[in-house]
Amino acid sequence: MPESTTTAARRGDPDWEALRRAAVVAMEKAYAPYSRFPVGAAALLDDGRVVSGCNVENASYGLTLCAECTLVGQIRMGGGGLIRAFYCVDGDGSVLMPCGRCRQLLYEFRAPDMVLMTGHGVKTMDEVLPDAFGPQHLEEVRPESPDGAGGEA
Numbered sequence: 773m774p775e776s777t778t779t780a781a782r783r784g785d786p787d788w789e790a791l792r793r794a795a796v797v798a799m800e801k802a803y804a805p806y807s808r809f810p811v812g813a814a815a816l817l818d819d820g821r822v823v824s825g826c827n828v829e830n831a832s833y834g835l836t837l838c839a840e841c842t843l844v845g846q847i848r849m850g851g852g853g854l855i856r857a858f859y860c861v862d863g864d865g866s867v868l869m870p871c872g873r874c875r876q877l878l879y880e881f882r883a884p885d886m887v888l889m890t891g892h893g894v895k896t897m898d899e900v901l902p903d904a905f906g907p908q909h910l911e912e913v914r915p916e917s918p919d920g921a922g923g924e925a
């Protein structure tokens with residue numbers, strides 16, 4: 773058993789059904805008139821809170837925000853935090869994999885034992901985004917850690 777799974781088990785398995793329901797509620801708020809492909813995402817944070825997001829499209833199609841983008845905004849607006857568990861659904865309520873860009877967005881805010889529900893069961897962040905680029909690859913030391921709310925004037 774990989775170390776990340778061991779840690780997750782010690783902290784108690786996430787309530788996947790509650791996360792799925794939160795993702796469905798978020799999906800129902802999607803603004804997807806162009807693709808007609810609503811998406812909802814929900815995340816359990818390390819402090820036990822659940823945050824969610826939906827996709828928000830734009831007449832300039834390429835400006836579309838994926839559900840994960842608005843979810844990350846919610847994490848920050850709620851005071852920060854790290855993701856322990858993640859669940860994303862499409863309009864049918866079926867589990868959906870985050871796109872590549874969103875895997876990178878989520879990686880920034882991962883708890884060390886973060887897991888994601890996928891069509892092939894529960895996976896670790898490293899399994900869905902191996903050899904990820906992250907703050908560790910930047911030369912400069914980052915001014916704040918991603919689990920805080922920031923607070924600079």
Ligand SMILES: O=c1ccn([C@H]2C[C@H](O)[C@@H](CO)O2)c(=O)[nH]1
Nearest residue numbers: 807809811827838839870871874
């Ligand atoms: O990870 C993903 C992948 C796609 N979408 C949205 C973007 C677009 O609005 C619609 C179709 O691509 O699905 C997300 O919200 N998250």
Ligand SMILES: [Zn+2]
Nearest residue numbers: 838871873874
């Ligand atoms: Zn995406």
